[in-house]
Amino acid sequence: MTDTVGPPPAIVLVRPQLGENIGKAARAMLNFGLTELRLVAPRDGWPNPSAGPAAAGADTVLESARVFDTLAEAVGDCPHVYATTVRKRGVTKPVVSPEQAAAGIHGVTARSAIVFGPERSGLETDEVALARSILTVPINPDFASLNLAQAVILCAYEWSKAKGLVQPTAEEQLPPAPQEELEGLVGHFEALLEPRKYFWPESRAAASRRTLRNMLTKPGWNSLEVRTMRGVLSTLEREPGSRD
Amino acid sequence: MTDTVGPPPAIVLVRPQLGENIGKAARAMLNFGLTELRLVAPRDGWPNPSAGPAAAGADTVLESARVFDTLAEAVGDCPHVYATTVRKRGVTKPVVSPEQAAAGIHGVTARSAIVFGPERSGLETDEVALARSILTVPINPDFASLNLAQAVILCAYEWSKAKGLVQPTAEEQLPPAPQEELEGLVGHFEALLEPRKYFWPESRAAASRRTLRNMLTKPGWNSLEVRTMRGVLSTLEREPGSRD
Structure with a gap:
């Protein structure tokens, strides 16, 4: 124990x-x-x-x-x-x-x-x-x-x-990122998708946002992974051929 | 039971x-x-x-x-x-x-x-x-x-x-998408990231690809979720303000 x-x-x-x-x-x-x-x-x-x-x-x-x-x-x-x-x-x-x-x-x-x-x-x-x-x-x-x-x-x-019944985990994986970091990722996705009319028509907007949030919550990405995905999104904001 | x-x-x-x-x-x-x-x-x-x-x-x-x-x-x-x-x-x-x-x-x-x-x-x-x-x-x-x-x-x-009462909520979850669908998603990400120089410098390209693949494999997204993420990527290819 x-x-x-x-x-x-x-x-x-x-x-x-x-x-x-x-x-x-x-x-x-x-x-x-x-x-x-x-x-x-x-x-x-x-x-x-x-x-x-x-x-x-x-x-x-x-x-x-x-x-x-x-x-x-x-x-x-x-x-x-x-x-x-x-x-x-x-x-x-x-x-x-x-x-x-x-x-x-x-x-x-x-x-x-x-x-x-x-x-x-x-x-x-x-x-x-x-x-x-x-x-x-x-x-x-x-x-x-x-x-x-x-x-x-x-x-x-x-x-x-x-x-007291728990076995100490031999090597612990990084825990999922704190909720606020996940919120930041969800917000980043939404900020990019909104002006591109992803949440359209209006009648389906709430459901689409929920689906997206559920998808991004499911992985349990750790802080490093969330940061990586933020980097991916920042890259996608750029024009092809450009860099920074 | x-x-x-x-x-x-x-x-x-x-x-x-x-x-x-x-x-x-x-x-x-x-x-x-x-x-x-x-x-x-x-x-x-x-x-x-x-x-x-x-x-x-x-x-x-x-x-x-x-x-x-x-x-x-x-x-x-x-x-x-x-x-x-x-x-x-x-x-x-x-x-x-x-x-x-x-x-x-x-x-x-x-x-x-x-x-x-x-x-x-x-x-x-x-x-x-x-x-x-x-x-x-x-x-x-x-x-x-x-x-x-x-x-x-x-x-x-x-x-x-x-x-041994069963969980009343045991709603069957959809299984993870077949590997080929996951490959399609990874490929879609890479196709968008490549021309924007995400995999750069060359010395870090292989590690970056591996990180991305691991991240996208981790969630175990089902077919619907993979399709949703493909839709997100297609949307991000568009110019802000445009639609289809």
């Missing part, structure tokens, strides 16, 4: 509605040793007086919680982003169980993020598109009624279980 | 205090396919009007719940009884994790019971003595604050996992 390789994952709650649920999530986290809580645009602002009582003593998690305007900012430093969903989605991303996610999180040195959507609606398609993997809890198909704190506790529990 | 051997375990709540917690436990159970709920001397009697709303639709579990005066009666038909505790007890019984309990439950043909104590105090020593094994969730020693429904859901989740 060796210690875990990477830091504990960040738990990211996107547009959580009730302060009580944020508190319950914090409690669920701390039960299994997770402390890094990030909130994206909590509906009722932050801090929220309802969170504390529900946290049942996990105040330290709430006090150190950080608030972000967007999911992209919240996971900017996390190369491995897991988006939790209940329903099936038509996206081309690997779908993992909490157990598989835990193994993945322990196997990398960079910080991972597990992202949870709002209580009722769940994550939006564009938010899922930011993630490298989809995390789904295998659940009774006739009664799928997992609430936010329950989803958090199952993920935290599996992470805690896998802790 | 084979089917389970024995019947799903009974979830036994001993002297539960709040109806709301009974409802939450029912909800937790049904999420993972458990339906056999037994109550021992619930504090506020049974049925309890607070249970229904908290069950969030798991009414069928509540309606079929059976009430007993003593734990011994409640587990009378169960040869394998697991008593859940948070703290270590000075008893000479095997202590198992939820995962180990799940394996044990699936491995026997008779019905097993997982027994949970009252919210605050937990099971009494005489009740623990009725059990063959002690089930303990490995938890953060500095913050052990698992509530009743959370303890139930972790046990139900592990039972369900061991049953």
